[in-house]
Amino acid sequence: MRAHLVVLASIGVATTLGACGSSAPPPPPPKPIAAPSQAPPMPGAPTPGAPAAAAEAVPPDPSAAVPKYQSGGRRDPFETLEVREGSGGLTVAATRLTGIIRSNRSALALVEAPDGIGYILKPGDTLGDGRLLEIGSDSVVFAVAAKAGAPSNRVVLKLATN
Numbered sequence: 001m002r003a004h005l006v007v008l009a010s011i012g013v014a015t016t017l018g019a020c021g022s023s024a025p026p027p028p029p030p031k032p033i034a035a036p037s038q039a040p041p042m043p044g045a046p047t048p049g050a051p052a053a054a055a056e057a058v059p060p061d062p063s064a065a066v067p068k069y070q071s072g073g074r075r076d077p078f079e080t081l082e083v084r085e086g087s088g089g090l091t092v093a094a095t096r097l098t099g100i101i102r103s104n105r106s107a108l109a110l111v112e113a114p115d116g117i118g119y120i121l122k123p124g125d126t127l128g129d130g131r132l133l134e135i136g137s138d139s140v141v142f143a144v145a146a147k148a149g150a151p152s153n154r155v156v157l158k159l160a161t162n
């Protein structure tokens with residue numbers, strides 16, 4: 001019997017089929033590899049024979065890419081907020097405990113300042129002139145520095161019962 005070979009070409013790939021007990025088809029011919037001199041130049045790459053100074057790009061102005069904050073009458077959150085002593089800053093004694101949230105692993109205290117702003121604190125966080133030491137079942141304990149050089153005082157805020 002005669003061996004019949006059919007070659008099908010599809011999208012640059014050759015497939016060889018054999019029939020009637022023919023031997024294995026020969027491997028497909030290797031694809032030609034473009035020489036480096038035939039490859040198109042990369043964008044921004046210096047061309048051969050061109051001076052090196054022409055290939056260097058001018059870096060963009062860094063201040064042009066920085067967005068500007070539009071305050072719209074609000075305080076800029078990117079500026080440092082300074083609270084000076086004696087300027088009526090936030091004190092622990094002026095706040096009130098409004099809630100305590102407990103989970104299996106931790107507890108959080110909900111504290112409200114006189115201006116109505118609420119804070120969510122965990123032990124170790126600072127608020128105004130104090131640092132939260134512990135959260136109890138219905139109270140929190142802050143360590144407040146009385147004056148420079150004096151030992152800290154303990155301030156306890158109790159949960160308001162309404």
